[in-house]
Amino acid sequence: MxxxxxxxxxxxxxxxxxxxxxxxxxxxxxxxxxxxxxxxxxxxxxxxxxxxxxxxxxxxxxxxxxxxxxxxxxxxxxxxxxxxxxxxxxxxxxxxxxxxxxxxxxxxxxxxxxxxxxxxxxxxxxxxxxxxxxxxxxxxxxxxxxxxxxxxxxxxHLERSVGTTDVEAATRDSGVLLINALDRESFASGRIPGSVNVPFPELVDEQGRLKSLDELRPLFESVGALDPKVAPVTYCGGGIAATAVAFALKGLGRDDVAVYDGSLNAWTADPDRPIEKDA
CATH class of the missing domain: 3.40.250.10 (Rhodanese-like domain)
Structure with a gap:
């Protein structure tokens, strides 16, 4: 191992x-x-x-x-x-x-x-x-x-996944931390309101290997993802890269991470749902 x-x-x-x-x-x-x-x-x-x-x-x-x-x-x-x-x-x-x-x-x-x-x-x-x-x-x-x-x-195990209704509630709940796993440019151009960003490409080195936990920890600490008072929910465009962030968090001791399986594909299916963008 x-x-x-x-x-x-x-x-x-x-x-x-x-x-x-x-x-x-x-x-x-x-x-x-x-x-x-x-x-x-x-x-x-x-x-x-x-x-x-x-x-x-x-x-x-x-x-x-x-x-x-x-x-x-x-x-x-x-x-x-x-x-x-x-x-x-x-x-x-x-x-x-x-x-x-x-x-x-x-x-x-x-x-x-x-x-x-x-x-x-x-x-x-x-x-x-x-x-x-x-x-x-x-x-x-x-x-x-x-x-x-x-x-x-x-x-x-239903606690390991959330649906769109749960995410809608999470945007109003300070006890849930929505983590967008897309690259920083994509995050800036459109995200679920209140989200923070941990880009999955930054989790690996030049050889495609996962960075050490000592290297990963500051990245997650900087967005509050290791705070035991919040429940992390990861998402991306289609629920794939989100699992890489969940995997990294597992290594850092978070056994309570849920993945928004539908991610932005599901969130944006209703044009009335809000999208937050950088100015």
């Missing part, structure tokens, strides 16, 4: 546990791009098939773990459906899940959060993802991996 975060592991730790039957490696990649027409997402299944950690399965968060036609594009799927999908990947209640992605870590933390939302806390994230694995000179596989189906229990 990495000493820098209780839910983080490095490539060497994973390599040492490749033959451990209690471990399940999961590629959580989704490709997210932006252009003049907005955001576009694409399943990472094909890049997984090209190269993945030995023995890793692919969890398609875009197609299998998301409600289609829900409040927002990435709304978490139902407990029943998640249990079916995860069990079908060969992940059972007894397994330690190692989540990683090939992008910037936010899809791995999104999967970490979905497991936690359903009561499965035995999940760690590979620091730096596939890049860190390859940088360590470790081997990759191609094609698909299949395990025998397993029994996975999903029991939703």
């Amino acid at each position: 990495s000493a820098s975060h209780p839910r983080l592991v490095d490539a060497r730790w994973v390599a040492d546990h490749l033959d451990d039957p209690s471990i399940r490696l999961v590629d959580a990649t989704v490709h997210l791009t932006f252009d003049a027409d907005g955001a576009h997402t694409e399943s990472g299944r094909e890049t997984y098939r090209q190269a993945h950690l030995p023995g890793a399965v692919f969890a398609d968060q875009l197609t299998d773990l998301t409600v289609h036609g829900g409040e927002a594009p990435f709304e978490a799927t139902s407990s029943q459906e998640l249990a079916r999908v995860i069990g079908g990947l060969g992940i059972g209640d007894e397994h330690t899940v190692v989540a990683y992605d090939t992008v910037n870590g936010i899809w791995a933390t999104r999967l970490w959060w979905q497991f936690a939302f359903e009561g499965h806390d035995d999940v760690v994230v590979l620091d730096g993802g596939l890049k860190a694995w390859r940088d360590a000179g470790l081997p990759v596989e191609s094609g698909d991996v299949q395990h025998e189906p397993a029994s996975f229990t999903a029991e939703r």
Whole structure:
């Protein structure tokens, strides 16, 4: 395990546990791009098939773990459906899940959060993802991996997520701290009133690895996110980067962080809801 975060592991730790039957490696990649027409997402299944950690399965968060036609594009799927999908990947209640992605870590933390939302806390994230694995000179596989189906229990922990009605109330409640996880420019151009900003790109170093807790602590202290008198709620554009901030806060001892799953996609669906901007 990495000493820098209780839910983080490095490539060497994973390599040492490749033959451990209690471990399940999961590629959580989704490709997210932006252009003049907005955001576009694409399943990472094909890049997984090209190269993945030995023995890793692919969890398609875009197609299998998301409600289609829900409040927002990435709304978490139902407990029943998640249990079916995860069990079908060969992940059972007894397994330690190692989540990683090939992008910037936010899809791995999104999967970490979905497991936690359903009561499965035995999940760690590979620091730096596939890049860190390859940088360590470790081997990759191609094609698909299949395990025998397993029994996975999903029991939703509602305190780990909030909806739009809760966030509307939070804008009038000094006991709730809304934390926007987008970059500083995006935060300045539009946010839920009363929010503070902890940009997810500032959580990682140049190699895409999570900064140490000693480096992260001042960033969160500066916005009051470590104050025990407030309840942190993280959000972003679509509920993905928000999980990276929740993950970092977990390492800093906050076990009470909720994620606004719909995030700005849901908040701005009603044009009458207020948006705060820098002057």
